[in-house]
Amino acid sequence: MNLKQLSELLGLSQTTVSRALNGYPEVNAETRQRVLDAVRKTGYRPNRAAQRLATGRAGSIGLVMPTADGHDSDVHFGEFLAGLGDEAVRHDFHFVINPSHPDDEEATCKRLVASGNVDALFIAYMRVNDPRIALLKSLSIPFLVHGRSIGTPLDYPFLDIDNTGAFHDATKLLVQLGHRRIALLNGPEHLAFAIRRKKGVERALAEADLALSETCVQHSAMADEHGYRGMQRFLALADRPTAVLCSSTVLALGAVRALNQAGLKIGSDVSLIAHDDVLPMLKPENFSVPLTTTRSSLRTAGSRIAKRLISRILNLETLPEQELWKAELIVRASTGPAPR
């Protein structure tokens, strides 16, 4: 069933039917009702490809998903997607996900836009001097960045959390509790959020005339395994840290395991703070020793991003272009005074 058939069925022109469907004013209320009824009866659905060709709009937002044979998938991706989805489903939008080799993301963005398959692009996993933002600006398509680059002017729409602030505050708490030697289990080194988190730690330490030793920092993907290994390495240090910050609850998982194995008590021998993206699969309050966290829901972020992108595409209300969300510092049992 297509527009032509439907219009013939109704004895109307395609124009009128199309207008009735799309809410144009110049169509008689009664006629419109007839059309709507016919649509319900026949199950007519406009062909999106044709619609998009005619309008230039696709009802879809694009994202490129880094993937490759050896490349580990990111646990957080699914949760973020769920957030996007919640909002998108309300506006009958969908996503076009273009998988891409991590090194080829720029070209993939370009292709995706050129394909005309998406109305807007979303990008994440920001790096230092990320070339994609200049690219997207030049591509004249609405886009939104999750996170912020470093080293480029901040003149693009983004949604980020205050990573520096979160890790600053978390570190400050540890310092106030008397910790002097603090370590960081961080995310991948080339990603902006990891750099900012490290900066937050350093800044808080500097305020107390302390420094972050390079031996007390590990950069890795967010997997249990790396949390474990990293913590083991920290524990093997001559002057081992009394407190550790983790960039994810997943890393904390491994870290806790290493601590347990070493027979150390969390919250007294070693304090732990993790960043919590609110993964339903792994809640910090459920750890054997509940985890103190800096919390910021990834899903909420996804939802908000979808909302902004869609309202941008549809020219609805104008939402703010740049948002920096504060993470909450939630104190639980994994933090305590430094051992003496």
Added chain:
Amino acid sequence: MNLKQLSELLGLSQTTVSRALNGYPEVNAETRQRVLDAVRKTGYRPNRAAQRLATGRAGSIGLVMPTADGHDSDVHFGEFLAGLGDEAVRHDFHFVINPSHPDDEEATCKRLVASGNVDALFIAYMRVNDPRIALLKSLSIPFLVHGRSIGTPLDYPFLDIDNTGAFHDATKLLVQLGHRRIALLNGPEHLAFAIRRKKGVERALAEADLALSETCVQHSAMADEHGYRGMQRFLALADRPTAVLCSSTVLALGAVRALNQAGLKIGSDVSLIAHDDVLPMLKPENFSVPLTTTRSSLRTAGSRIAKRLISRILNLETLPEQELWKAELIVRASTGPAPR
């Protein structure tokens, strides 16, 4: 840059350029090279919407992602997507993900197909008498099911793992080790894979003249929290199980926590076997006591599904229509003889 402009630039007709691009034989090798060079130079990309409108093919495979406000995202979804992506990227395919309320999946499938936005559909999270398979058969679009329904004839293309077999074998191992009272931390009750896994356990128990007590079964989403709660419940039973099977390493995570907290030794006091979807974030060999698992890579499955779907769309080689993969039973330290 579009076809018309490109062909004018080259002094050729649109037809010729199009044919050169799509590998038709009736075009001079030299001419084709000229076209290809021009494409490279100008960065021309065919408009997919137009291409789709003209061909009916979209270069994309559709999936509907269950999501809702209270609905937890599935950790496994991301990993599976990564597998799909690995393969899709090779053929320049992308995914169209249509988020949908879990209760509305059927209608969403229908809409997605009607939109003409996808060449094929993939569905998962199969249930008993799943109505979607009849729907898809009637929709005359290639589709592939991850998993199998229960109660409907098995006459559709699927890829599934032998859940019954895997849990049967795992249970059998436990029985051979002397366990008599065995429990199951399963996935959501309405999903086919969970039903099959339970059946596998029951069958193996029956072979040893044992039965699976209903108090020894829990159905829940795959989250650490539920593993913990479920295991606690099992441990509180008068006649508590000496071995527990988990439908996911994520559930095992919580289960291990509950065991540790109860001061029970894994592998001697209580044996544990988990199904391992090979999530990079959480490896069974890294558990404090390495986990015996039934292993089957979700990512590999995703990749295979993409391959089959794409070859189907492109009419390449004909791959088998139905595949049932065996899971490997990998014995590690979490299983041991039943305590006496």
Added chain:
DNA sequence: CTTGCCGTCCAAAGCGCTTTGAGAGCGCGG
């Protein structure tokens, strides 16, 4: 009785691509 305007509706021109049916040029055999 005109004129102009408004409310409804329509015909037709794209959107950018693929594909059909046919034409142009060439060499060859009859």
Added chain:
DNA sequence: CCGCGCTCTCAAAGCGCTTTGGACGGCAAG
């Protein structure tokens, strides 16, 4: 010399939708 088959190229017809630029009455104002 004509006709035929080959090879390469082209013009034009869709694909299903939106949107522009009227058409056609009817009604109020002049």
